[in-house]
Amino acid sequence: MLRLKTLTKTYKTGDTALKAVDLEVPSGQVLALIGPSGAGKSTLIRCINRLVEPTEGEVWLDETELTGLGAGALRRARREMGMIFQEYALVERLTVMENVLSGRLGYVGFWRSFLRRYPQKDVDEAFRLLDRVGLLHMADKRADELSGGQRQRVGICRALIQDPKLLLVDEPTASLDPKTSRQIMRLITELCRERGLAAIINIHDVALAQRFVPRVVGLRFGEIVFDGPPDGLTPDKLTEIYGEEDWEATIEKVDEDEAESEGEAAE
Numbered sequence: 001m002l003r004l005k006t007l008t009k010t011y012k013t014g015d016t017a018l019k020a021v022d023l024e025v026p027s028g029q030v031l032a033l034i035g036p037s038g039a040g041k042s043t044l045i046r047c048i049n050r051l052v053e054p055t056e057g058e059v060w061l062d063e064t065e066l067t068g069l070g071a072g073a074l075r076r077a078r079r080e081m082g083m084i085f086q087e088y089a090l091v092e093r094l095t096v097m098e099n100v101l102s103g104r105l106g107y108v109g110f111w112r113s114f115l116r117r118y119p120q121k122d123v124d125e126a127f128r129l130l131d132r133v134g135l136l137h138m139a140d141k142r143a144d145e146l147s148g149g150q151r152q153r154v155g156i157c158r159a160l161i162q163d164p165k166l167l168l169v170d171e172p173t174a175s176l177d178p179k180t181s182r183q184i185m186r187l188i189t190e191l192c193r194e195r196g197l198a199a200i201i202n203i204h205d206v207a208l209a210q211r212f213v214p215r216v217v218g219l220r221f222g223e224i225v226f227d228g229p230p231d232g233l234t235p236d237k238l239t240e241i242y243g244e245e246d247w248e249a250t251i252e253k254v255d256e257d258e259a260e261s262e263g264e265a266a267e
């Protein structure tokens with residue numbers, strides 16, 4: 001269980017990106033975080049693992065208050081939170097396998113990782129994960145030889161090999177085409193289900209969020225203005241989150257995508 005209590009972040013510039021946010025995410029639950037640019041989505045995700053230091057409030061992961069940890073304890077606690085990034089954050093000149101194994105850096109000692117001597121069980125798990133995401137045959141390729149969708153699959157494996165309790169996912173599909181975006185969202189949500197993993201997925205594409213997750217949280221100006229199932233996102237609610245827009249088009253898009261996905265499944 002992840003719990004945020006009155007989580008607040010004011011940057012040095014004076015921008016208050018989060019205003020006393022309270023949020024509970026039960027173990028194994030996947031939720032999408034939506035909201036307009038600047039609403040505080042990235043800040044919220046990054047305050048959880050303290051890549052951004054919250055100004056006030058608490059973050060609890062099960063019985064650990066992450067906001068109260070010193071550097072060493074925080075490093076250990078971060079093993080329990082895998083992160084997936086929009087721009088993949090792979091090391092381009094390393095192979096797919098080496099990039100996946102780098103997810104174990106928080107566990108193996110410095111010299112072992114420096115010499116890239118990972119324990120055999122880590123290597124076995126990396127092969128298993130690559131097989132699961134359909135990239136086994138690419139294990140020895142350099143990261144810079146991959147397509148965007150393939151890179152994101154490597155990013156997913158790197159996060160999962162940490163064996164986390166929680167995935168923090170920041171715009172996983174923003175650099176991908178619509179079909180690859182759906183494949184990646186489907187993969188992330190399936191893997192979470194298989195592993196009983198909780199996830200917070202920061203995503204711009206409302207239709208994609210509605211299609212794949214059971215709970216959507218809407219942020220506006222650093223506050224939660226919606227928290228509910230995807231079908232609760234009525235045009236009025238979307239206007240409250242994003243401002244005036246023709247929402248019928250977005251909602252219809254879900255239906256069209258649905259038809260297309262049935263087509264895909266039949267392929």
Ligand SMILES: Nc1ncnc2c1ncn2[C@@H]1O[C@H](COP(=O)(O)OP(=O)(O)OP(=O)(O)O)[C@@H](O)[C@H]1O
Binds near residue numbers: 011013036039
């Ligand atoms: N490093 C920073 N220094 C100062 N202000 C920042 C910093 N990062 C974010 N902000 C401000 O905090 C607010 C929230 O930004 P954040 O990036 O969390 O929003 P977001 O919802 O993720 O936006 P986007 O969808 O565009 O990524 C914005 O007003 C932004 O300008």
